[in-house]
Amino acid sequence: MSPTLAGLLQAGLLIAALAAVHRPLGDYLARVFSTPEHTRAETALYRLVRVDPDAEQRWGTYAQGVLGFSFVSVVLLYLLQRLQPLLPFDFGRGAVPPGMAFNNAASFVSNTNWQSYVPEVVMGHAVQMVGLTVQNFVSAAVGLAVAMALVRGFIRSRTDRLGNFWVDLVRGTLRVLLPMAFVSAVALLALGVVMSLRSGVTVVGPDGVSHTIALAPAASQEAIKMLGTNGGGIFNANSAHPFENPNSWTNLLEIFLLMAIPVSLTRAFGTLVGNRRQGYVLLSVMGVLWAGMLGVIWWAEAHGLRPLEGKETRFGVAGSALFADSTTGTSTGAVNSMHDSFSGLGGGGTLLNMLFGEMTPGGVGTGLYSILVMAVIAMFLAGLMVGRTPEYLGKKLGKREVTAAAVSILAMPTVLLLGAGIALVLPGEVDKALNNPGAHGLSEVLYAYASASNNNGSAFAGITVTSDWFQSSLGVCMLLGRFIPIVAVLALAGSLAAQRKVPESAGTLPTTGPLFATLLGGSVVLVAALTFIPALALGPIAEALL
Amino acid sequence: MNNLVKQSLAGLRVLLVLTVVTGVLYPLAVWGVGRIPGLEANAEGSVITRNGQAVGSSLIGVDPVAADPANDPWFHNRPSALAKDPLGPGDPSSSLGSNKSAVNSDYDAVVAERRTLVARREGVAPDQVPSDAVTASASGLDPQISPAYAELQVARVARVTGLPVDRVRALVAEHTTGRGLGVLGDPAVDVLELNLAVQAAG
Numbered sequence: 001m002s003p004t005l006a007g008l009l010q011a012g013l014l015i016a017a018l019a020a021v022h023r024p025l026g027d028y029l030a031r032v033f034s035t036p037e038h039t040r041a042e043t044a045l046y047r048l049v050r051v052d053p054d055a056e057q058r059w060g061t062y063a064q065g066v067l068g069f070s071f072v073s074v075v076l077l078y079l080l081q082r083l084q085p086l087l088p089f090d091f092g093r094g095a096v097p098p099g100m101a102f103n104n105a106a107s108f109v110s111n112t113n114w115q116s117y118v119p120e121v122v123m124g125h126a127v128q129m130v131g132l133t134v135q136n137f138v139s140a141a142v143g144l145a146v147a148m149a150l151v152r153g154f155i156r157s158r159t160d161r162l163g164n165f166w167v168d169l170v171r172g173t174l175r176v177l178l179p180m181a182f183v184s185a186v187a188l189l190a191l192g193v194v195m196s197l198r199s200g201v202t203v204v205g206p207d208g209v210s211h212t213i214a215l216a217p218a219a220s221q222e223a224i225k226m227l228g229t230n231g232g233g234i235f236n237a238n239s240a241h242p243f244e245n246p247n248s249w250t251n252l253l254e255i256f257l258l259m260a261i262p263v264s265l266t267r268a269f270g271t272l273v274g275n276r277r278q279g280y281v282l283l284s285v286m287g288v289l290w291a292g293m294l295g296v297i298w299w300a301e302a303h304g305l306r307p308l309e310g311k312e313t314r315f316g317v318a319g320s321a322l323f324a325d326s327t328t329g330t331s332t333g334a335v336n337s338m339h340d341s342f343s344g345l346g347g348g349g350t351l352l353n354m355l356f357g358e359m360t361p362g363g364v365g366t367g368l369y370s371i372l373v374m375a376v377i378a379m380f381l382a383g384l385m386v387g388r389t390p391e392y393l394g395k396k397l398g399k400r401e402v403t404a405a406a407v408s409i410l411a412m413p414t415v416l417l418l419g420a421g422i423a424l425v426l427p428g429e430v431d432k433a434l435n436n437p438g439a440h441g442l443s444e445v446l447y448a449y450a451s452a453s454n455n456n457g458s459a460f461a462g463i464t465v466t467s468d469w470f471q472s473s474l475g476v477c478m479l480l481g482r483f484i485p486i487v488a489v490l491a492l493a494g495s496l497a498a499q500r501k502v503p504e505s506a507g508t509l510p511t512t513g514p515l516f517a518t519l520l521g522g523s524v525v526l527v528a529a530l531t532f533i534p535a536l537a538l539g540p541i542a543e544a545l546l
Numbered sequence: 547m548n549n550l551v552k553q554s555l556a557g558l559r560v561l562l563v564l565t566v567v568t569g570v571l572y573p574l575a576v577w578g579v580g581r582i583p584g585l586e587a588n589a590e591g592s593v594i595t596r597n598g599q600a601v602g603s604s605l606i607g608v609d610p611v612a613a614d615p616a617n618d619p620w621f622h623n624r625p626s627a628l629a630k631d632p633l634g635p636g637d638p639s640s641s642l643g644s645n646k647s648a649v650n651s652d653y654d655a656v657v658a659e660r661r662t663l664v665a666r667r668e669g670v671a672p673d674q675v676p677s678d679a680v681t682a683s684a685s686g687l688d689p690q691i692s693p694a695y696a697e698l699q700v701a702r703v704a705r706v707t708g709l710p711v712d713r714v715r716a717l718v719a720e721h722t723t724g725r726g727l728g729v730l731g732d733p734a735v736d737v738l739e740l741n742l743a744v745q746a747a748g
Contacts, residue, residue: 001728009729049559061549068554072561120640134569138561166560173564178572185576192605195580195589200639203593203600206741207610207620213603213638215591220576224568237641240684242605243591247723248731305648306657309681313624313690314723316732320684337684338643347647440647462645546649 004302007318010252011294014322017256018263025260026267026279032175033148033168034272042170049166056161059494062149063487065165066142070109070483073135077105080131081123089125091199096122099471106475108135110482111143111363113225113232113333113457114474116465120214120236125197128234133221137181140228140261141172143365146486147265150369151272153493154393157501162493172365176261177228184257185223191253192246195219218244226257229363231333231457239323239336240312251319251336258332262286262361265368273393277512282371285521286329286361293353293360294325300346300544310338321346328353331363333457340435340444340460347440347460348540351447354454355528355536357412363455369489371520375511376405376492378523382509392511394501401495408488413531415480416453419473420445420535429469435462439546443539448474453481594738602738607689609635610741618667619706621691621699621744623737624678625660628686632660636686644682657681668698690734693722707748717743 038046038053046053057065080087081096081104096104100117107114113136117123123132145168152162189195196215204210216234222244225231235241245251263283270279298321301307311320320337327334328350339350353360359370375392380402383390390397397405423429423445434441440460447460452474459465465474510516580589587593592604602608609626611634612618626636627644646653660680665672676694696718704711721740724733 001725003732006725006729010731013727013729045563049556049563051556051560061553064550064553065557068550068552069557069561072554072558076558076561076565118640129573130565130569133573134561134565137568138564166556169560170564173568178568182572182575186579189576189580189585189588192588192592194591195577196591197577198590201591201593201600201603203602205602205608205610206596206738206745207612209608209611209635211602211608211635211638213591213606214640217573217577219580219589220573223576235641235685237643237685237687240643241641242603242607242685242687242689246592246605248726252726252730306677306681308678308683309646309648310643310684312684312688313678313692313734314688314731319731335684338645340645341643341647343648435645436647436650437652438649440649443647460645461643462647543647543649 003316003318007298010318011322014252014255014259018259021260022264022267025264027271029176029264029268030271032171042174045170046166051166053164053167055164057164058160059149059162059490062162062165063490066146066486066490067483069169070142073109073138074105077108077131077135078102080127081105084124084127087124087126089197091124093122093124099468100466103471103475106478107457108132108232109139110455110478111139111228111230111331111366112452112455112478112482113230114452114459114478115232115236115238115457116471118236119216119234125217128221129217132232133224136221136224136228136230136232137173137177138169140177140230140364141169143363144172144176145169145365146489147365147368150372150489150493151269153496154395155273156497157499159497160494162490162497177224181224181227184227184253185219187253188222188250189219191250193219193222193250194243216243222254223257225334226254226332227261229258229262229330229332231327233334239334240338245336248314248319251315251323254334255323255326258330258334259326259361261364262330262367265365266361269368275512278393281512281517282375283361285517285524286359286367286371288521289356289360289524290325290329293329293349294322297321297325297346297349300343300349304343304346306341310341312336324350325353327458328456329360331358331366331455333451335458338461339447339458340462344540344544344546347443348536348544350458351443351450351540352528352536354450354456355532356524357409357528358454358456359524366455370485373405373408373489373492374523375520376401377409377527378520379509379511380405381523382519388507391502391508394504395496395499396502401492404488404492404495408485408492409527411484411488412453412481415477416449417535419453419477420449423449423469423473426469429467432467433464433470435464439539439542443543446535446539449477452477455482594742596742601742604736604739605689606638606687607737608638608687609633611635617706619703619744621696621703621737621740624688624691625680625682626686627682632656633663638687642686643684668702670698674698689738690736693718693733693735696735696740703744707744709744709748713747714744717747
């Protein structure tokens with residue numbers, strides 16, 4: 001079979017698997033976040049932590065819950081890393097330096113999972129499990145919670161209540177992520193992923209040379225790393241490492257896991273708003289952009305100067321392109337190939353995927369709320385064109401709603417371009433950091449700030465980001481890129497929930513058809529293009545034309 | 547009490563409970579599953595043992611070093627960004643790609659040097675060297691090579707080990723993994739397992 005046909009069938013298998021799962025998983029997600037029933041374990045948990053699960057919150061309290069929870073998460077994760085020598089399984093790796101510890105804490109709490117550290121050298125198993133794995137779960141659950149709060153804003157009327165953050169957080173973790181992660185971890189283990197508490201194993205090769213091979217408790221973390229669209233590897237080479245991703249089966253499984261929840265959430269959304277076609281239209285926009293970018297990246301990589309540089313033999317170009325498109329189209333940022341070694345167009349494609357704002361299909365929860373915010377913007381633009389007050393899902397989009405949506409959309413480009421711009425003019429910083437000369441060097445800086453501000457976490461990893469400037473500025477970009485949109489989204493949800501539903505009229509633009517899909521997809525591309533073409537022209541576009 | 551402080555304290559309590567569940571119980575449960583016979587070998591790194599000695603992992607590629615480069619009996623792995631020399635062995639205590647871009651003249655020179663070295667070792671023209679033989683893998687630990695690169699090395703390995711060419715070629719075929727389900731990934735040859743098989747046959 002030709003590699004192209006095999007690659008197409010491989011992508012087809014992925015799509016078929018996602019199509020099979022999105023209905024049951026989407027309906028399950030809708031049930032989890034709408035049922036008033038608590039399980040016995042949850043009731044016990046709420047009693048233990050002294051939270052009233054039946055007290056619904058206003059948007060402000062909900063947002064304070066998100067911020068407070070994330071704040072203590074950053075502090076605890078920072079302390080765990082700084083106190084590593086006191087923990088078991090530290091293998092003498094010592095305390096993580098302060099700048100790196102802050103960056104990692106910001107990174108894992110914001111669901112970015114950027115790696116400025118070499119895990120095999122820096123991070124012991126205790127911090128990996130008790131610190132990083134925990135944030136892999138709960139940062140994804142926070143994303144889910146915020147998405148559900150926004151959905152409630154659309155379906156409720158004349159209320160100031162959006163649900164209870166603690167209930168959403170606990171249900172997302174215990175009912176959705178934990179069981180799915182456990183099953184996935186066992187499957188990965190059975191397919192060859194390691195799960196060892198040892199630091200390594202010493203071998204003497206057939207040539208008589210002795211080596212130590214690093215080991216880690218990978219399977220448990222790999223599962224939630226993909227499922228929660230996190231992306232931080234337990235090994236430096238991430239999902240390219242044969243112990244994290246040993247064969248073409250695990251490769252497909254891992255791509256499936258990172259797409260499963262974001263894709264299914266569109267079904268959950270359709271179910272919750274009472275019109276499944278509202279969900280399908282979002283899914284179609286996500287799917288078309290994902291597939292289009294896959295075509296670009298795959299073609300570019302197959303025709304690059306060195307197609308196999310930074311790629312593993314077992315995945316090949318097709319398996320690497322499929323992973324690269326999916327990991328940057330969601331906010332995962334795991335890699336099974338080194339994007340830094342991609343061709344100008346292929347690497348530019350992964351960068352553009354992030355610049356779309358991570359909604360094709362986006363991260364767990366973040367993808368859904370990002371595209372809903374973009375839908376608000378799209379309807380606002382449509383309203384301007386026809387001179388009517390825009391509405392979406394029966395809610396008027398007035399000044400408050402559009403302002404909140406605009407703040408949410410503009411936060412990422414603002415922190416990204418400011419961060420990258422300052423880095424470029426700071427004397428000496430960039431010169432020390434770059435791994436490649438010329439236009440690609442600029443792409444490395446742009447990619448770093450795009451990855452941080454979009455909470456993706458992948459990298460043009462040749463860049464050295466261990467200086468205090470990069471560690472702190474990228475950490476700040478991650479936090480602002482995460483929490484400004486979240487607060488804006490919750491404000492939007494609050495103001496939508498307070499409104500009465502307006503009945504559909506002859507003048508209502510239907511939001512289930514191809515016209516709306518085109519408008520929405522066009523808005524995603526247009527916003528990214530208007531914001532980033534100047535920067536892209538100097539980096540990947542220049543490189544692709546060289 | 548300030549509401550944000552109150553929410554943060556509630557957050558701390560929730561975080562601690564979820565840490566016990568997802569950061570302690572969950573990984574230990576998966577680790578426990580990894581103790582089941584049949585899964586334990588996977589969990590501990592798919593280590594291959596010969597005569598009681600661990601000789602490597604079937605999942606980890608570390609390029610073997612020939613005692614006499616003029617009589618090199620080994621099939622070789624892909625270049626590794628972890629190696630000091632252009633073709634030297636990587637160090638599996640870490641993992642790394644080169645992250646060199648396609649527009650990088652310094653790296654063009656490294657690739658050209660690898661091509662010359664491989665061509666000389668195999669006694670072929672430089673343009674016959676397949677691209678995976680001169681490019682660094684993503685992990686620096688790629689356990690496999692393309693069937694084309696394995697085929698390129700068959701004649702030399704047969705000559706040095708004294709095995710018939712057809713026998714070596716059959717061993718390559720035995721250690722070639724096709725695409726999963728016929729469509730997933732690319733065909734690849736596991737170098738360590740192949741070298742052990744050649745060693746056992748010789």
